[in-house]
């Protein structure tokens with residue numbers, strides 16, 4: 001991608017590959033805000049047969065259309081064996097955080113049939129970059145129907161969501177992708193911890209290692225039936241103030257991290273069945289909340305297997321350990337994920353995750369996840385361990 005032409009991205013206020021190494025460029029916004037009166041008031045032009053369609057995720061039929069478009073056309077692994085299968089409840093959670101804008105849930109429909117054929121979203125977030133808290137849009141769920149690929153629809157959709165974000169006086173964004181674009185602020189690897197090795201091997205997600213048998217593999221990944229940490233329990237509404245304090249204190253060590261307040265913690269971290277799970281350790285003696293762990297539920301469709309159609313995957317979200325060793329805390333997270341029927345527990349090598357991945361028998365995945373900021377330059381890329389942000 002360094003040599004590749006990026007005809008669209010070269011026009012955008014993002015770090016450009018040609019600027020890499022030029023440490024004279026200042027860290028911070030690349031372009032200044034435009035006066036709101038000068039922001040384009042009307043939507044960008046789509047090809048004649050298509051129209052913009054703001055998607056109300058609270059409307060059942062619309063939410064189901066978005067679900068179906070993503071279930072059939074969203075991100076697949078490199079071998080096209082799996083495709084993310086975000087649930088409708090997950091999408092409503094991901095897209096309606098505090099102070100969200102419905103106008104940032106942008107669909108493209110065929111005028112004649114009203115068929116939803118493309119989608120892109122933004123949600124507002126306060127992201128701290130080093131010592132600056134920046135109002136940003138987190139951009140996600142960019143999807144063009146498989147039959148409409150390579151028609152340069154994505155740049156139009158990106159410009160339209162940018163325009164609508166600008167109208168709310170927000171000038172920066174954060175996003176991730178499995179593809180390399182100008183220019184990653186960091187590149188993470190993802191790791192997988194088998195919970196149901198027999199199914200993972202059956203569907204081709206994992207392979208039996210050399211000098212291993214199926215039974216030996218099942219034994220290798222066996223976990224206790226219950227958690228081991230005294231005071232380990234599900235998070236409840238009454239815990240929001242304490243978890244907010246714990247999380248803000250912990251995330252302060254990372255160069256880029258969300259600036260969560262109590263309303264954010266209530267939305268993003270209170271357990272929601274089959275969407276997000278959060279646990280904490282309440283000291284039996286002092287009743288102080290000392291540790292926290294969370295994971296979200298993102299199944300993948302299995303695209304061609306006779307016995308299974310869905311891979312149940314848990315993804316590590318935000319974890320804080322101040323008293324319980326991180327290894328023990330995350331092992332308890334694996335134990336509850338197994339209890340809940342997940343087949344695999346996934347984690348990125350961000351934050352302090354490298355400290356538990358190998359020890360808890362995670363294996364490296366076969367791809368990378370690149371993190372990006374829009375209209376905000378970092379002088380140097382970050383190490384994954386300097387990143388405290390997980391996007392869904």
Ligand SMILES: CCCCCCCCCCCCCC(=O)CSCCNC(=O)CCNC(=O)[C@H](O)C(C)(C)COP(=O)(O)OP(=O)(O)OC[C@H]1O[C@@H](n2cnc3c(N)ncnc32)[C@H](O)[C@@H]1OP(=O)(O)O
Nearest residue numbers: 006007008009140141142143144149150151152153154171
């Ligand atoms: C201040 C507010 C700012 C807000 C905006 C911030 C920026 C937000 C940016 C969005 C963040 C989304 C984050 C997110 O959702 C998480 S990443 C997941 C993206 N979605 C998928 O992978 C689903 C399956 N693929 C598709 O649906 C299509 O392949 C897509 C729609 C991906 C591209 O459709 P297509 O039919 O295959 O391609 P054309 O229309 O012909 O367009 C080709 C151009 O698109 C560039 N491209 C390809 N993939 C991209 C990607 N993942 N991000 C950004 N750009 C991407 C590509 O480099 C080329 O530009 P270049 O010629 O310059 O290289």
Ligand SMILES: CN(C)Cc1n[nH]c2ccc(-c3ccc(F)cc3OCCn3ccnc3)cc12
Nearest residue numbers: 075076077082084177178190300346347391392
């Ligand atoms: C983050 N969010 C924006 C979705 C997203 N977009 N692009 C991606 C590329 C990789 C990962 C990812 C992140 C963590 C992880 F443990 C495994 C992953 O992908 C495995 C490959 N795969 C793809 C579909 N089914 C399986 C997520 C994403």
